[in-house]
Amino acid sequence: MDRIECQWCQAQNEMGRTNCLTCGAPLDTKDLVTDSGWAEAPRLRDMTEFRFSNSTCQIEGEIVPVAELALAPGDSVFFEHHVLLWKEPNVPMSALNTGGGMKRMLGGMPHILSVAHGPGRVAFSRDHAGEVVVLPLHPSMELDVREHAFLAGTHSLTYSFVRIKGLANVLHGGGGMYMDRFVTHNEPGLLLLHGYGNVFQKTLQPGEKIMVEPGGFLYKDSSVTMNAVQQNVKTGLLSRGMNLAEMTGPGRVGIQSMYVHHGSE
Amino acid sequence: MSMPPATPPEGAYTCPYCRMASEGGSRTCPHCGAPVDVRLKVTESGWIEQPPIRDMARIRFSRSTCQISGSYVPVAEMGLHDDDWVYFSHHSLLHTDPQVRLGTLPMKGGWKRMRAGMPLIMMRAQGPGHIAFSADHPGETLAVPLHAGQAVDVVEHRFLTATGSVAYDWHTANVWFTTKDGDDEEWHYPLGKTMDRFTATGGPGLLLLHGPGNTFIRDLAPHQQILVQPGGLIWKDPTVGMFLHFEYPRGAYWFSSARWQAKTVWLLLQGPGRVAVQSVFERPETTGTVRRDSGSSTRHW
Numbered sequence: 001m002d003r004i005e006c007q008w009c010q011a012q013n014e015m016g017r018t019n020c021l022t023c024g025a026p027l028d029t030k031d032l033v034t035d036s037g038w039a040e041a042p043r044l045r046d047m048t049e050f051r052f053s054n055s056t057c058q059i060e061g062e063i064v065p066v067a068e069l070a071l072a073p074g075d076s077v078f079f080e081h082h083v084l085l086w087k088e089p090n091v092p093m094s095a096l097n098t099g100g101g102m103k104r105m106l107g108g109m110p111h112i113l114s115v116a117h118g119p120g121r122v123a124f125s126r127d128h129a130g131e132v133v134v135l136p137l138h139p140s141m142e143l144d145v146r147e148h149a150f151l152a153g154t155h156s157l158t159y160s161f162v163r164i165k166g167l168a169n170v171l172h173g174g175g176g177m178y179m180d181r182f183v184t185h186n187e188p189g190l191l192l193l194h195g196y197g198n199v200f201q202k203t204l205q206p207g208e209k210i211m212v213e214p215g216g217f218l219y220k221d222s223s224v225t226m227n228a229v230q231q232n233v234k235t236g237l238l239s240r241g242m243n244l245a246e247m248t249g250p251g252r253v254g255i256q257s258m259y260v261h262h263g264s265e
Numbered sequence: 266m267s268m269p270p271a272t273p274p275e276g277a278y279t280c281p282y283c284r285m286a287s288e289g290g291s292r293t294c295p296h297c298g299a300p301v302d303v304r305l306k307v308t309e310s311g312w313i314e315q316p317p318i319r320d321m322a323r324i325r326f327s328r329s330t331c332q333i334s335g336s337y338v339p340v341a342e343m344g345l346h347d348d349d350w351v352y353f354s355h356h357s358l359l360h361t362d363p364q365v366r367l368g369t370l371p372m373k374g375g376w377k378r379m380r381a382g383m384p385l386i387m388m389r390a391q392g393p394g395h396i397a398f399s400a401d402h403p404g405e406t407l408a409v410p411l412h413a414g415q416a417v418d419v420v421e422h423r424f425l426t427a428t429g430s431v432a433y434d435w436h437t438a439n440v441w442f443t444t445k446d447g448d449d450e451e452w453h454y455p456l457g458k459t460m461d462r463f464t465a466t467g468g469p470g471l472l473l474l475h476g477p478g479n480t481f482i483r484d485l486a487p488h489q490q491i492l493v494q495p496g497g498l499i500w501k502d503p504t505v506g507m508f509l510h511f512e513y514p515r516g517a518y519w520f521s522s523a524r525w526q527a528k529t530v531w532l533l534l535q536g537p538g539r540v541a542v543q544s545v546f547e548r549p550e551t552t553g554t555v556r557r558d559s560g561s562s563t564r565h566w
Contacts, residue, residue, distance in 0.1 A: 032321050034334050034342050036362070036395035040320070043336070063337075129337070129403060197338030197399070212360045216399070233355075233369050233388060242355050246363070255360060257338040257399040 007031045008042050009136045023134040024050040024059060041133050041199035052154055052190040055118060065132045066125045067151060067192050071118025076155040081114045083124045083151055091120030113159065124151050126194035133193040133254065137184045142222035145180045149193050149218055157182045157189035181222065193219060197258030204249025211244040215259035221251030281305050282315055282482065283410050296410040298322040298333055315480040317405050324408050326428050326471040329392065339406045340399045341425060341473050345392025352389045353398055353426040362394035398426050400475035407474040409500065411465035419500045421457040423474045431470035434462045440495070440507055440532065442561065444553030455495030455530055455549040462503065474499060478545030485536025492531040496546030502538030509533065509561035533562065
C-alpha cells in the first residue's frame with residue numbers, strides 16, 4: 001500500500017491525507033527549504049488535527065495559535081501553568097515537582113509543572129505571536145529547548161532541566177542559565193513548542209557548525225553542542241564585540257526569527 | 266526613483282514595483298522578488314500596493330543570491346559569492362556560516378549617531394557562504410534594487426542590509442518642531458533625527474528594508490503634494506521634498522486652550538519622485554503649542 005512520508009516528522013501517512021496524522025504538517029505542499037538547508041517549520045493550517053497516544057491535538061488560529069488537546073483516559077500532558085488558556089471543569093489536575101528549587105528560582109523557571117489528565121479538553125497558548133512547533137519524538141531521543149519556549153509535553157516524556165555549561169555561555173549565550181530537556185524512553189512522545197515569528201530547522205552533520213544569534217536559538221538535539229563564541233568585531237563605542245552561539249552537529253537545530261537580543265546593545 | 270531605468274529589450278518584463286527589466290520567465294522578479302503573476306493593485310488615488318515577497322523567492326545581485334523565507338517575521342538569507350559582501354547592523358544578524366568573514370564598517374559622525382540612537386558601527390560580511398538577517402518584527406522585507414548612481418533616502422531603523430556596491434551616508438532629516446513645556450522648550454522629531462541615504466556607486470546594488478504592515482508606493486509628479494503620517498514614510502527619492510504641515514481642527518471646545526493646541530502633524534511630500542509608505546506607524550505628539558519648526562504650513566478648519 002502506498003504511503004506518504006511526512007517531510008517534517010518522517011511519519012508514514014495514508015495516501016490522500018492532506019495533513020500528517022502525527023504532527024499536522026501539510027502533506028500537499030512542497031517543503032520550504034532555503035539554499036543553505038534551513039527547513040521552514042510547517043505552517044499548520046487553522047483547525048489542523050493530529051493524534052498522539054489515544055488523544056488528539058488541534059491547532060487553532062494563525063497569529064497567536066492555540067493548541068487544544070482532547071485527552072483520552074489514561075493520557076496526560078504537563079505544562080507551565082501560565083500557558084493554560086482554558087480547560088473543562090472536570091479535567092483532573094496534578095503537579096509535577098521539577099526538583100532543583102533554588103536553581104530554578106535563580107533561572108526564573110517555575111518550580112512546579114502542572115499536569116492535566118484525561119478524559120477532557122484543555123487548551124494552551126504562549127500569549128505571543130508566532131507558531132506552534134510540533135515535535136513528535138521517537139523512543140530514546142533527547143531534545144534541549146530554550147527556557148520559556150515549551151508549551152506542553154505528553155506523559156511519555158521525561159522532563160528535566162540542564163544547566164548551560166560554561167560561564168561565557170550563560171552570560172552571552174542568550175538562553176539563560178538552564179535549558180529544558182525532554183527525553184523519551186521506550187515510548188514515543190509529543191512535544192509542543194512556541195516559536196516567536198517563523199521557525200526554521202537545520203540538520204547538522206557530525207562536526208558541521210553553524211553560528212546562530214543566541215536569542216534566536218529555540219531547540220536542539222542533545223547531541224548538538226552549543227558554545228558562545230565572541231566575534232572579533234566591535235559593535236559600538238565601548239562594547240567588546242558580539243557573541244554568537246556556535247552549534248556543532250550531529251543533530252537538529254531549531255531557530256526562531258523573532259528573538260530577544262542579548263549582550264550587545 | 267531618481268534615475269530612469271534603462272530601456273528594456275523588446276519582449277522583456279519590466280517590474281512595476283522596482284522598474285527593473287528582466288526576461289520575465291520566472292514567477293518572481295529577479296531584482297526585487299515581487300511576484301510576476303499577480304494582478305497589479307493600484308488604488309484610485311494612485312498608490313501601488315507592494316505585494317509581499319513569496320516564501321523562498323530568490324533575488325539575484327552581482328554573483329550572489331538573496332532568498333526570503335518565512336511569511337510572518339521574514340528572514341533574508343544571502344548566499345554570498347567570494348567577491349561579494351554586505352553590510353548591516355549587528356542586531357539583525359540571525360545566523361551565519363562559520364566561514365563568512367565578519368568585520369566592521371565604521372560610520373562617520375559617531376556622537377550624532379549615538380545621540381540619534383543609531384548604531385555607531387555597521388558590520389560587514391564577506392563571502393563565500395550563507396548569512397541570514399531578520400528584522401525581529403512582523404512585517405515585510407522590501408527589496409529595493411538600485412541602478413548605478415541611483416539613490417534613495419530611508420527613514421531610520423528601516424534598514425536591514427545592503428550590498429557592498431551601495432554606499433551608505435546619512436544626513437539630518439531636518440523635520441522638527443518645538444513646543445513649550447513650562448519654561449522648557451520640548452523638541453519633536455516626527456521622522457527621527459536622521460535619514461539614511463543609500464547610493465549605488467560603480468554598479469547596481471541591492472538594498473533590503475523592513476516595512477511593518479503593508480507597503481504602498483506612489484509616483485509624485487513635479488510639484489505634486491501629498492500629506493502622509495510622518496511615521497508612515499519608509500523611503501523616498503532624494504528629489505522628493507519634505508515639509509511639516511499642521512492642521513488645527515475646529516472643535517466644540519472653543520473656549521478651551523487645548524483647542525488651539527490639539528493639532529494633526531502631517532509630513533508634506535512634494536514631487537517629483539517616488540515615495541513608499543507603510544500601514545503601521547506611530548502618531549506624533551499632538552498637544553502643545555508649536556513655537557518653532559523646520560519650515561511648515563498651517564491650516565485651520
